[in-house]
Amino acid sequence: xxxxxxxxxxxxxxxxxxxxxxxxHGTASNVFSRPEIVRAEVRERxxxxxxxxxxxxxxxxxxxxRAGKVNAIxxxxxxxxxxxxxxxxxRVMMAGISEACDAVGAGIALVSAANQEKLAWNIQSALVxxxxxxxxxxxxxxxxxxxxRRLPFVALELGFQDxxxxxxxIDNVAGARLAARHLAELGHRRFAVLSLGFAxxxxxxxxxxxxxxxxxxxxxxxxxxxxxELSRFGVDTANIPVYETENEEKSTKAxxxxxxxxxxxxxxxxxxxxRMALVAIDWxxxxxxxxxxxxxxxxxxxxxxxxxCTPPLTTIAQPITEIGRRAARMILDHDGxxxxxxxxxxxxxxxxxxxxxxx
Amino acid sequence: xxxxxxxxxxxxxxxxxxxxxxxxHGTASNVFSRPEIVRAEVRERxxxxxxxxxxxxxxxxxxxxRAGKVNAIxxxxxxxxxxxxxxxxxRVMMAGISEACDAVGAGIALVSAANQEKLAWNIQSALVxxxxxxxxxxxxxxxxxxxxRRLPFVALELGFQDxxxxxxxIDNVAGARLAARHLAELGHRRFAVLSLGFAxxxxxxxxxxxxxxxxxxxxxxxxxxxxxELSRFGVDTANIPVYETENEEKSTKAxxxxxxxxxxxxxxxxxxxxRMALVAIDWxxxxxxxxxxxxxxxxxxxxxxxxxCTPPLTTIAQPITEIGRRAARMILDHDGxxxxxxxxxxxxxxxxxxxxxxx
DNA sequence: GCGAATATTTGAATCGATCCAACAAAAATG
DNA sequence: CATTTTTGTTGGATCGATTCAAATATTCGC
Numbered sequence: 001x002x003x004x005x006x007x008x009x010x011x012x013x014x015x016x017x018x019x020x021x022x023x024x025h026g027t028a029s030n031v032f033s034r035p036e037i038v039r040a041e042v043r044e045r046x047x048x049x050x051x052x053x054x055x056x057x058x059x060x061x062x063x064x065x066r067a068g069k070v071n072a073i074x075x076x077x078x079x080x081x082x083x084x085x086x087x088x089x090x091r092v093m094m095a096g097i098s099e100a101c102d103a104v105g106a107g108i109a110l111v112s113a114a115n116q117e118k119l120a121w122n123i124q125s126a127l128v129x130x131x132x133x134x135x136x137x138x139x140x141x142x143x144x145x146x147x148x149r150r151l152p153f154v155a156l157e158l159g160f161q162d163x164x165x166x167x168x169x170i171d172n173v174a175g176a177r178l179a180a181r182h183l184a185e186l187g188h189r190r191f192a193v194l195s196l197g198f199a200x201x202x203x204x205x206x207x208x209x210x211x212x213x214x215x216x217x218x219x220x221x222x223x224x225x226x227x228x229e230l231s232r233f234g235v236d237t238a239n240i241p242v243y244e245t246e247n248e249e250k251s252t253k254a255x256x257x258x259x260x261x262x263x264x265x266x267x268x269x270x271x272x273x274x275r276m277a278l279v280a281i282d283w284x285x286x287x288x289x290x291x292x293x294x295x296x297x298x299x300x301x302x303x304x305x306x307x308x309c310t311p312p313l314t315t316i317a318q319p320i321t322e323i324g325r326r327a328a329r330m331i332l333d334h335d336g337x338x339x340x341x342x343x344x345x346x347x348x349x350x351x352x353x354x355x356x357x358x359x
Numbered sequence: 360x361x362x363x364x365x366x367x368x369x370x371x372x373x374x375x376x377x378x379x380x381x382x383x384h385g386t387a388s389n390v391f392s393r394p395e396i397v398r399a400e401v402r403e404r405x406x407x408x409x410x411x412x413x414x415x416x417x418x419x420x421x422x423x424x425r426a427g428k429v430n431a432i433x434x435x436x437x438x439x440x441x442x443x444x445x446x447x448x449x450r451v452m453m454a455g456i457s458e459a460c461d462a463v464g465a466g467i468a469l470v471s472a473a474n475q476e477k478l479a480w481n482i483q484s485a486l487v488x489x490x491x492x493x494x495x496x497x498x499x500x501x502x503x504x505x506x507x508r509r510l511p512f513v514a515l516e517l518g519f520q521d522x523x524x525x526x527x528x529i530d531n532v533a534g535a536r537l538a539a540r541h542l543a544e545l546g547h548r549r550f551a552v553l554s555l556g557f558a559x560x561x562x563x564x565x566x567x568x569x570x571x572x573x574x575x576x577x578x579x580x581x582x583x584x585x586x587x588e589l590s591r592f593g594v595d596t597a598n599i600p601v602y603e604t605e606n607e608e609k610s611t612k613a614x615x616x617x618x619x620x621x622x623x624x625x626x627x628x629x630x631x632x633x634r635m636a637l638v639a640i641d642w643x644x645x646x647x648x649x650x651x652x653x654x655x656x657x658x659x660x661x662x663x664x665x666x667x668c669t670p671p672l673t674t675i676a677q678p679i680t681e682i683g684r685r686a687a688r689m690i691l692d693h694d695g696x697x698x699x700x701x702x703x704x705x706x707x708x709x710x711x712x713x714x715x716x717x718x
Numbered sequence: 719g720c721g722a723a724t725a726t727t728t729g730a731a732t733c734g735a736t737c738c739a740a741c742a743a744a745a746a747t748g
Numbered sequence: 749c750a751t752t753t754t755t756g757t758t759g760g761a762t763c764g765a766t767t768c769a770a771a772t773a774t775t776c777g778c
Contacts, residue, residue, distance in 0.1 A: 033735095039756060124416055426733085
């Protein structure tokens with residue numbers, strides 16, 4: 001009952017307190033934001049009045065407008081919000097971002113949307129000082145939308161041609177080469193690639209022109225890395241099937257079906273994400289194929305789940321947490337400059353790769 | 360270079376556009392928020408000016424103050440921010456909250472803090488329309504702090520005596536009884552309980568008075584449920600060791616050490632969280648004990664990881680996602696009333712429980 | 719061509735605070 | 749006691765928008 005009435009009443013403002021306590025609003029403000037500069041007697045009186053009137057303290061909405069800073073950074077993606085809590089890669093990244101924000105008491109606002117229109121609106125109306133962009137599917141649109149806000153932002157993934165946007169990512173070519181060399185050195189010669197998208201909304205085998213006109217240069221670079229290295233071992237890369245998935249279970253399985261439906265099955269799979277690699281391991285086991293006995297798999301990302309599955313996944317590990325931390329710092333310490341950072345990657349050999357079988 | 364200069368310049372305001380286009384603020388505002396009511400010719404002119412001057416669109420900071428609503432809900436905890444992305448229970452809950460927010464285009468702001476002082480500040484200054492409180496460790500303080508904001512909020516976990524706070528949780532007694540009955544029916548008679556805290560910062564064996572004076576009534580209710588049901592099977596509950604942990608690896612292992620250091624080891628463990636149960640399974644396996652051959656374990660929560668471990672965990676499943684959804688809806692549709700909801704739970708029998716061994 | 723009806727535009731008020739130059743009062747100094 | 753200093757307080761300006769009653773244009777019917 002009481003709370004219902006309270007709900008109806010207009011909330012108490014700082015000005016109300018000031019009037020009731022017989023001081024100016026300037027002084028009233030000081031009581032809360034810089035109590036040390038107001039005389040103890042006055043301070044206590046104002047506080048008492050505030051308490052008695054049920055004042056909730058200075059409303060951040062007002063403060064914010066004046067201060068011009070929200071003290072929060074937005075993390076945006078075109079995926080639904082739950083992506084941040086489901087996707088293992090995103091989760092580790094968020095942990096890094098959280099850490100950097102925690103350290104300076106900055107908040108995190110998650111931005112996303114079911115549809116395009118809402119996404120635009122949500123980005124326009126997010127109360128943040130800057131954005132970190134998870135550029136997966138639809139990354140280029142996300143960048144365009146964010147640019148209009150004219151707030152600092154940093155793209156996760158260097159995969160943008162556009163050198164005018166700040167970004168932080170990894171050396172995709174080097175990472176891919178590491179993966180390819182590892183398999184080639186184990187004697188593998190027949191490969192298949194489970195690829196991320198080269199452009200939005202694509203799925204299926206990628207043709208050379210798809211690759212050439214790639215929007216996502218990160219994907220292109222990884223493929224280039226694979227191919228460069230394999231060529232050095234005399235593998236004819238033109239015959240390697242490259243299947244674009246949406247980096248989730250369904251399309252990855254479809255890709256595996258398609259790959260294994262072809263003539264000679266691969267003895268090694270290069271997956272551009274651990275998520276796909278994990279799905280592949282399950283799929284192969286279901287089909288009675290041994291990993292790595294029959295087929296070896298190398299993932300990409302270095303997500304925690306990879307160490308826990310059976311067999312544990314050999315992968316290219318990104319310093320995900322560190323990327324997250326740096327991205328957050330870039331926004332927090334923004335100085336107007338465009339910054340592009342490239343982080344190193346590391347091959348982690350676990351048990352999903354082994355010598356090529358002679359069959 | 361250009362961006363550096365832009366960074367220096369004071370950002371363009373709606374008023375600047377209005378002046379430049381020769382219209383009033385009112386009209387300029389309408390061009391962006393209700394374009395249909397302004398004459399096409401004027402609209403285009405204003406838009407052109409805005410475009411040309413590099414106007415970023417109406418600043419949400421201003422809009423917000425006027426509107427009084429932020430269109431975002433805060434999710435708060437006393438744990439560090441990364442808790443939201445690490446803890447399996449929290450993650451599923453967040454997925455539910457996300458879903459409800461996505462549906463109406465509301466944002467989510469994560470609130471947390473390294474230390475007490477900052478937590479208070481972060482709660483006071485969070486730009487949100489209401490809070491969802493993860494009441495784990497330090498839950499009562501979190502509630503007190505939030506109450507001062509005089510914004511709607513809902514506590515996750517009914518574990519509060521305080522009937523004046525909105526909350527949503529589960530029937531802890533019923534869930535606990537389900538777990539206890541399951542084990543008793545399998546013939547177990549020697550039990551140990553891995554307990555959540557009865558009050559803040561506690562760890563170690565819980566004495567009857569600790570239980571009586573419990574702050575966290577959720578913990579108390581679960582224990583009560585266990586004991587009630589076991590009594591019905593003739594078990595002397597007074598001898599059951601109850602070890603309070605902090606629901607993480609270290610203290611849980613300490614608890615197991617302590618429990619198994621006692622005279623007769625239990626044949627069944629009742630864990631008040633899946634997290635503890637999972638740690639227990641690992642710990643037992645390391646010690647060469649078979650689960651469920653030597654010791655059976657029932658968890659609590661029904662988190663995804665429980666299904667994937669070896670052996671898969673028998674547990675009491677909460678409708679976590681649904682709780683999250685409802686909590687978010689409570690804030691979004693807030694009407695000033697205090698609402699307390701209790702959700703049902705379900706026993707999920709997997710492979711971590713089996714008949715009591717006759718040893 | 720005139721008045722009524724309708725469509726646009728205006729500008730002041732408001733949202734809830736913080737900041738700061740100017741002023742007032744009290745305390746310290748000579 | 750007069751003059752600095754120091755300390756506290758005041759009230760107007762500002763942050764960047766939206767709202768709405770009133771003023772002004774335009775269109776329409778006859």
